[in-house]
Amino acid sequence: MNLKSITLIVISIFCIQNKIFAQTYNYENNRIAISADGNSAPDHAYKWPIGDPDDWGANAAILAVLAKMELQDKLVHFSYNNFIDAPSGPDYENQNKISCDGGIIRWHFNANNFFDVTTHKEDAKLHLAKEMAKSTKEDPLYFLHAGLSEFIYQVVEKTIEIGGIEGLRHVKLISHSGFNENEKRREWHRTWADIKTLCNNRIQYYKIKDQNACGTPNILWCSGKDFSPWYWMRDHKDESLRWLYSRMQAHDTGKADISDVGMLYWLLTKDENGSPKKFKAFFGNGIPNSVQGIAKTKTLDANGKFHLDATKDFPIIKIPGYAKPYIDPHRTAMAIDASKHQNVYAASKVRLNAPKGLYYITLTTLNEIDGESSYKLFVDGKLIGEVNNKSSHKDYTPQKHSFRNVRLNATSDIQIAFNSHSNGKVPEGNTFAFSRGRWTKLNFHCVEKDIPQKEEGEIVTIEGEKFDLHGHWKMVQDNIASGQKYITYFGPNNYQKVDSKETIISQFEISSPGTYTVKWLMRQPLEAEGDKSNDAWINFPDATQIGRKPLTGFHKFVGRSKERFKCNGQLDLHGDQPWMKVKFNKPGIYTLQLSGRSEFLEIDKVILYKDINFDKIVAKLNK
Numbered sequence: 119m120n121l122k123s124i125t126l127i128v129i130s131i132f133c134i135q136n137k138i139f140a141q142t143y144n145y146e147n148n149r150i151a152i153s154a155d156g157n158s159a160p161d162h163a164y165k166w167p168i169g170d171p172d173d174w175g176a177n178a179a180i181l182a183v184l185a186k187m188e189l190q191d192k193l194v195h196f197s198y199n200n201f202i203d204a205p206s207g208p209d210y211e212n213q214n215k216i217s218c219d220g221g222i223i224r225w226h227f228n229a230n231n232f233f234d235v236t237t238h239k240e241d242a243k244l245h246l247a248k249e250m251a252k253s254t255k256e257d258p259l260y261f262l263h264a265g266l267s268e269f270i271y272q273v274v275e276k277t278i279e280i281g282g283i284e285g286l287r288h289v290k291l292i293s294h295s296g297f298n299e300n301e302k303r304r305e306w307h308r309t310w311a312d313i314k315t316l317c318n319n320r321i322q323y324y325k326i327k328d329q330n331a332c333g334t335p336n337i338l339w340c341s342g343k344d345f346s347p348w349y350w351m352r353d354h355k356d357e358s359l360r361w362l363y364s365r366m367q368a369h370d371t372g373k374a375d376i377s378d379v380g381m382l383y384w385l386l387t388k389d390e391n392g393s394p395k396k397f398k399a400f401f402g403n404g405i406p407n408s409v410q411g412i413a414k415t416k417t418l419d420a421n422g423k424f425h426l427d428a429t430k431d432f433p434i435i436k437i438p439g440y441a442k443p444y445i446d447p448h449r450t451a452m453a454i455d456a457s458k459h460q461n462v463y464a465a466s467k468v469r470l471n472a473p474k475g476l477y478y479i480t481l482t483t484l485n486e487i488d489g490e491s492s493y494k495l496f497v498d499g500k501l502i503g504e505v506n507n508k509s510s511h512k513d514y515t516p517q518k519h520s521f522r523n524v525r526l527n528a529t530s531d532i533q534i535a536f537n538s539h540s541n542g543k544v545p546e547g548n549t550f551a552f553s554r555g556r557w558t559k560l561n562f563h564c565v566e567k568d569i570p571q572k573e574e575g576e577i578v579t580i581e582g583e584k585f586d587l588h589g590h591w592k593m594v595q596d597n598i599a600s601g602q603k604y605i606t607y608f609g610p611n612n613y614q615k616v617d618s619k620e621t622i623i624s625q626f627e628i629s630s631p632g633t634y635t636v637k638w639l640m641r642q643p644l645e646a647e648g649d650k651s652n653d654a655w656i657n658f659p660d661a662t663q664i665g666r667k668p669l670t671g672f673h674k675f676v677g678r679s680k681e682r683f684k685c686n687g688q689l690d691l692h693g694d695q696p697w698m699k700v701k702f703n704k705p706g707i708y709t710l711q712l713s714g715r716s717e718f719l720e721i722d723k724v725i726l727y728k729d730i731n732f733d734k735i736v737a738k739l740n741k
Contacts, residue, residue: 143290143324145385148258151195151249152180153273154378155265155298156214157236158199158370159207164303172340172375173198173264174213175366179379180262181221182362185405187386190227190438194249194259197233197242200269203304206236217365222499223469223531224358224409226437229499235269244280246273250289251282258288260385264378266298268307274317286320292381293325326390329380332373337393340375347394348374356404407435409469409531416472421666422564424472428452428557432466432534440465440535449514449556451484456538456552463494464555467533474528475567476732479521481534482559485510488546489539489553495521496533507553509541516558523565525733534560565688565697566635566732575730576630577738580710581723589620590714599683600639604722607654607714616655616672620714624724628702632728633664636698638675639683639722639739646718652678653690654721655713662701665689672713673698683722685736700726 156173177198184193198214199206206212215234222229233242250273253259263270277286293299299310313321335341341348351363366374383392383400416424426432429445432452436442443464446453454464481493485507495502505519536555544551569575582605583593590609595602609620628634642651656675663669669689676695677686688695702708710724727735 143260143292143322143385145260147189147192148260149194149249149253150184150189150192150260150262150382150385151246152177152193152262153195153197153200153235153246153265153269154214154262155201156198157201157204157207158211158213159205159236161201161204161303163203164201168370171213171369171371172373172377174217174368175362175374176264176339176376176378177214178217178221178362178365179376180382181218181225181227182359182405183379183382183386183400185221185225185227185358185408186401188406188438190225193227193231195231195233195246196227197235197246197269200235200242200265201303202235202239202266202268202272202307204236206234213368216368219498220361220365223529224361225405226407226409226467227499243269243273243276247276247280247282250274250277251280251285253285253288255288258290261289261291262378262381262385263291263293263298264381266301266303266307267310267313268302268304271308271313271316274313274321278317283317283320286317287322289320290322290324292385293323294327294329294377294381296325326381326384329377329390329392330375332375335374336395337391339377339380339392340373341394342374343372345374350394350398354401354404356401356408358405358408359401407437409433409435409467416470416562418473418564422567423562425559425561426468426470426532427559428466428534432468435466437465437467437533443536446554446556449484449558451556451558452534452536453554453556454536454538456554460538460540460552463492463535463537465533465535467496467531470526470530470532471528472526472530472562473564473567474526475564477524477526478563478565479524480561480563481505481519481521481557482561483507483517483519483536484514484556484558485512485517486553486556487511487513488544488551489541491539491553491555492537493519493555493557494535495524496531496535497524497526498531499533514556523732526562532560568731569729575734576632576634576728577730577735578626578628578634578726579723580624580626580726582721584626585622585624585712587622589617589622591620591622594720599722604641604683604720606720607717609714609717611717612655612713612715616713616715618713621655622712624710624712625707626710626726627705627707629705630728631702631704633699633701634726634728635732636675636700637685637687637725637727637732637735638677639685639725640677640687641679641681641683641720641722643718643720644680646680649676649678651716651718651720652676653716654719655711655715656698657711657713658700658708659711660708662703664699664701665691665696666694672711674715683720685725685739 160167331338332340332342335344441459441464490507538552540552653676655672657672674690
């Protein structure tokens with residue numbers, strides 16, 4: 119047999135093996151994990167300070183492809199900025215975060231599955247390792263390798279550490295870049311060859327052709343600086359695809375390059391030769407159920423309030439994992455069709471443009487006699503809280519549910535989920551009727567706008583032991599209190615009026631005049647029921663007190679905390695609980711009066727602050 123024949127046989131065997139191996143990558147609605155680099159913060163310890171900016175657009179394109187195929191629930195992990203030892207950068211400059219957060223909002227991905235490696239490396243490693251470890255023949259993990267190898271090496275180490283080494287046999291890695299496999303940003307970093315040795319070749323590996331062809335604009339996924347092949351995206355009726363075009367434009371050298379999306383396109387279509395034209399046909403009329411645009415900008419009224427209507431501001435969309443809602447025009451409410459969906463949730467969401475800060479959010483629902491529906495509020499993909507309607511003997515009476523101290527960004531993803539429920543009280547045929555989770559509006563009250571942080575602001579602390587104690591006020595030793603002391607009120611409840619015999623005074627100095635927010639560190643006894651032992655009368659007699667408007671005299675001041683002293687506190691004006699502010703017109707010595715209202719209340723200290731945000735105050739107190 120001559121050399122030519124031997125060569126042909128070898129090539130034939132290789133092609134057959136390669137074809138058989140590729141067939142093992144037949145994707146059938148399995149889990150998908152992705153890790154990408156593309157760090158935008160400079161890494162001056164490396165020969166090329168910034169990462170590959172094609173990831174900035176490619177990561178958004180990857181999410182768009184998954185959303186088009188309605189595979190959001192199959193994306194179990196997405197880590198980005200995975201250059202190990204590279205620095206993090208501010209969020210407003212973090213191009214990968216901008217792309218991923220934008221995709222999460224528009225296409226309904228689970229935000230808990232996304233990780234910035236520069237800020238949450240250990241969380242990202244453990245999260246991906248768990249997904250690798252649980253992989254089986256019946257439940258393989260398809261992994262898009264869109265970054266360098268060091269992060270993946272550490273993830274495989276973690277997988278072995280948690281006992282998941284055999285799961286690695288069912289991890290199907292896809293690559294298109296020899297550079298990613300072999301490049302090191304630090305001398306001690308590892309390569310793909312090191313990963314293979316570490317896992318003893320357990321991870322399955324398939325490399326498709328390089329997806330870059332920047333010199334030929336109409337093939338593959340990079341058209342150089344010629345954006346014209348992608349103008350269909352710029353001009354698309356689907357706002358989310360127009361946004362995707364803007365993410366392509368973010369590339370810092372002006373290239374139209376989303377080459378890493380070619381790996382996912384191949385996995386789903388088995389076509390290694392994607393192109394702008396094929397991508398246009400792939401998306402067709404757009405991405406189903408994408409959130410289009412931003413809810414109209416909300417302007418606060420004099421009291422810092424606005425609202426969103428369920429039927430006007432929230433769209434009827436199908437969010438993966440939820441039933442599709444409908445509009446009940448007779449009650450001007452959004453609801454779930456209980457005749458089709460029983461004991462499941464529907465959901466809708468909007469992108470809200472509003473001042474950045476802390477909010478009280480109130481959900482208005484409608485009671486239903488046949489069930490007590492549950493409601494969940496999510497902000498930027500994170501569960502804020504869950505509430506339930508109370509049982510009722512009358513249909514469709516409004517009920518309000520409050521979520522306090524919710525932080526909103528300038529643009530936030532607001533989602534309401536609501537379910538059908540039967541309480542087994544209203545017969546319907548051979549079974550019982552279900553409530554439909556009806557709700558009508560979300561009210562927003564901005565209790566503290568974010569303040570641009572130029573300095574640390576002004577903070578005045580009034581320790582409990584600085585008060586002139588008398589009546590039934592006592593000092594108590596406690597190692598967890600500031601200064602190992604706090605004050606408590608042992609006297610009778612004075613709910614109706616202030617008792618001058620139970621009023622204590624502390625003086626403090628204001629060196630920087632202005633308007634300060636009032637908080638305290640308080641605690642209720644463990645045995646206190648509900649809202650017992652949680653309030654006092656408060657007064658600043660020689661300053662201007664402000665609730666919704668200027669106030670005079672004593673007012674009820676309320677907090678809630680068990681076990682630990684917590685920073686909180688707001689006024690209680692007949693059920694309306696605004697934050698309290700105090701205006702000091704000039705430097706000087708001022709007076710704070712506290713009077714016993716609720717027995718066994720415990721107070722560590724009172725805090726006054728201005729030109730700094732509440733969450734930073736809490737962070738300082740927790741140090």
